[in-house]
């Protein structure tokens with residue numbers, strides 16, 4: 130089953146929800162960065178939340194997420210859009226720390242408990258909206274819950290999960306966000322709190338083979354409708370042309386210096402793709418200036 134994302138309304142249309150299966154996306158990130166289990170759990174959770182944040186935007190808009198904690202993982206960066214293109218990485222993905230006292234991957238331990246979650250909505254036409262909220266947990270789902278409550282004034286339940294196999298591969302990843310709409314009744318809120326408190330971890334459900342529609346059914350019974358369902362994927366917007374443009378900004382002298390040395394190798398932080406510029410190619414760039 131390919132990765133996908135659904136969005137819809139439930140409980141008499143008093144709540145809206147997003148759910149995403151991101152197993153392939155997170156495994157792709159792990160492979161590209163040779164990430165260790167706790168690191169990919171943290172980055173995978175952030176990528177999954179970002180995929181759903183992307184789905185909340187208008188077509189063509191991009192959302193950038195930066196989770197900067199004081200843990201050894203460093204900054205997590207993710208980008209997502211409404212079409213389901215997602216990329217993510219962290220500064221140090223080859224870190225390993227012992228499991229937490231529950232025997233689980235210690236995501237908080239690598240993310241840290243101090244820092245900030247920054248969400249930048251790029252609406253094109255040089256219009257950007259930046260909101261910052263503090264890290265309150267380091268487990269990531271709680272940090273997004275806090276972000277929605279404080280920055281967007283939307284009470285939300287956020288669940289994110291990444292299951293890593295003993296060979297370090299990602300075997301299940303996904304999440305859901307359920308948001309209470311302003312006119313929701315007390316009864317609906319109570320009903321929702323009960324199901325959220327009792328649902329299994331979302332990575333377990335996906336590992337059991339449950340579809341997103343099954344998960345919606347567990348959450349809302351028959352009282353939901355899906356408004357849209359679409360595929361999502363790892364996708365990086367980098368290209369050799371973009372790196373060439375970046376090299377040009379260094380200026381004629383700097384480029385001329387580089388052209389006397391060996392080939393220039395650039396590496397995209399997001400996807401680890403390498404772009405090599407030969408001395409001839411550098412000379413061509415200089416001629417363009």
Ligand SMILES: [Zn+2]
Pocket residue numbers: 365366367368397398399400401402
């Ligand atoms: Zn890239």
